[in-house]
Amino acid sequence: MKDDTRFVLPRYPYDLLDEVRQLADAHEGGVVDLSVGTPCDPPPACVLEAMCKSGTEHSYPSSVGNKAYREAAAEWLYRRLGVALSPEHIGACIGAKEFVATTPQWLRLHDPGKDTILYPALSYPTYAMGALLAGCRAVPVPLDSSFNMELEAIEASDARRALAIWVNTPSNPTGAIADLKSVIEWGRQWGVTVLSDECYVEFTWEGSRQSALQFGSDGVISLHSLSKRSNMAGMRAGFYAGDPDLVSYLSEVRKHAGFMVPGPVQVAATAALLDNEHVDVQRQRYLERLQLCRQLFVDLGMDVVLPAGGFYIWLGVEEAISRWHEFLDKFDWDQPKTSSFAFCYLLASAGGALVSPGEFYGALGEGYVRIAMVQPLERLQVIAERLKSQLI
Numbered sequence: 132m133k134d135d136t137r138f139v140l141p142r143y144p145y146d147l148l149d150e151v152r153q154l155a156d157a158h159e160g161g162v163v164d165l166s167v168g169t170p171c172d173p174p175p176a177c178v179l180e181a182m183c184k185s186g187t188e189h190s191y192p193s194s195v196g197n198k199a200y201r202e203a204a205a206e207w208l209y210r211r212l213g214v215a216l217s218p219e220h221i222g223a224c225i226g227a228k229e230f231v232a233t234t235p236q237w238l239r240l241h242d243p244g245k246d247t248i249l250y251p252a253l254s255y256p257t258y259a260m261g262a263l264l265a266g267c268r269a270v271p272v273p274l275d276s277s278f279n280m281e282l283e284a285i286e287a288s289d290a291r292r293a294l295a296i297w298v299n300t301p302s303n304p305t306g307a308i309a310d311l312k313s314v315i316e317w318g319r320q321w322g323v324t325v326l327s328d329e330c331y332v333e334f335t336w337e338g339s340r341q342s343a344l345q346f347g348s349d350g351v352i353s354l355h356s357l358s359k360r361s362n363m364a365g366m367r368a369g370f371y372a373g374d375p376d377l378v379s380y381l382s383e384v385r386k387h388a389g390f391m392v393p394g395p396v397q398v399a400a401t402a403a404l405l406d407n408e409h410v411d412v413q414r415q416r417y418l419e420r421l422q423l424c425r426q427l428f429v430d431l432g433m434d435v436v437l438p439a440g441g442f443y444i445w446l447g448v449e450e451a452i453s454r455w456h457e458f459l460d461k462f463d464w465d466q467p468k469t470s471s472f473a474f475c476y477l478l479a480s481a482g483g484a485l486v487s488p489g490e491f492y493g494a495l496g497e498g499y500v501r502i503a504m505v506q507p508l509e510r511l512q513v514i515a516e517r518l519k520s521q522l523i
């Protein structure tokens with residue numbers, strides 16, 4: 132008998148791209164993968180050296196993070212974001228995703244009278260998934276035309292039930308910089324914890340780098356990752372920082388559950404946080420790729436807005452779909468033919484490029500694709516040449 136109460140996982144979004152990937156890979160020279168935001172550049176040499184010489188392999192690592200790691204994180208928060216915070220109010224996480232996916236369950240245990248997680252209607256899919264894994268309601272907050280959350284649209288009944296509200300700045304996928312002050316004021320007014328995912332903050336292109344902690348730590352946690360900043364996605368290192376009571380609770384519960392960043396990785400992440408030269412190099416790489424990619428689509432006659440932060444281009448595709456509909460009509464569609472998916476097929480077929488359909492990040496993403504700058508300039512040039520020969 133079918134049990135309707137059983138939790139059924141949705142398919143993992145990127146697994147839905149298998150067919151489009153095959154299409155792109157059929158090009159001579161293969162697929163140019165701009166779908167998942169996984170860095171293609173190496174971590175700095177000082178990081179690899181520190182990891183190899185850590186001498187920490189034999190013993191269990193500290194769950195909250197060793198002293199040097201937390202001190203380096205505190206030093207970085209001050210140097211890059213102007214936030215003065217004691218290392219005691221910082222905890223290590225095994226990359227930001229793990230923290231996003233697990234924190235709702237710990238918050239729910241802490242405050243069992245509440246059962247709701249709020250998150251931006253266009254956002255990193257794990258915000259909603261973390262809520263579902265905790266048995267919570269995942270409630271998207273509508274966005275205004277600048278992709279900021281419309282806080283006044285949150286129902287009072289949802290606000291009263293909310294354990295936390297996620298904000299992500301610069302945003303994946305839109306590249307928008309959030310109005311953190313308003314989110315924090317809203318959170319404090321309703322007694323809702325603000326979880327601020329700032330893992331792209333080093334890649335801020337417009338204005339100064341923003342952190343929720345610039346508005347005080349009361350009721351606020353800011354989340355950081357070494358994955359993008361230092362190309363350490365394969366090592367799994369990040370940290371959360373802010374409200375002393377919350378950090379203390381989370382670090383205790385995470386210790387009981389056995390969440391630990393491996394010792395050699397803690398040492399490597401410490402070296403990475405203390406160095407900013409490699410980040411300057413990485414910023415330049417992303418800027419050059421963003422500019423080249425923008426030009427590529429402008430040359431095809433499309434409007435492209437560069438992101439205010441992050442390394443994704445959030446590209447509106449409705450007009451392009453009607454322009455190239457004849458090219459698209461030849462496909463046998465296995466996937467639903469939304470305009471976003473259609474554009475993914477177009478780019479794969481004509482350019483051998485793999486990008487993500489906007490609906491991976493919420494229903495509002497229909498009509499957009501997200502293009503990650505995670506390939507070197509030469510590979511982006513390859514796409515440009517293929518597309519020009521097929522579409523112009």
Ligand SMILES: Cc1ncc(COP(=O)(O)O)c(C=O)c1O
Binds near residue numbers: 229357
């Ligand atoms: C907004 C956002 N938060 C968190 C993560 C997870 O990063 P990490 O590699 O630190 O788990 C990502 C990864 O793409 C992301 O885009």
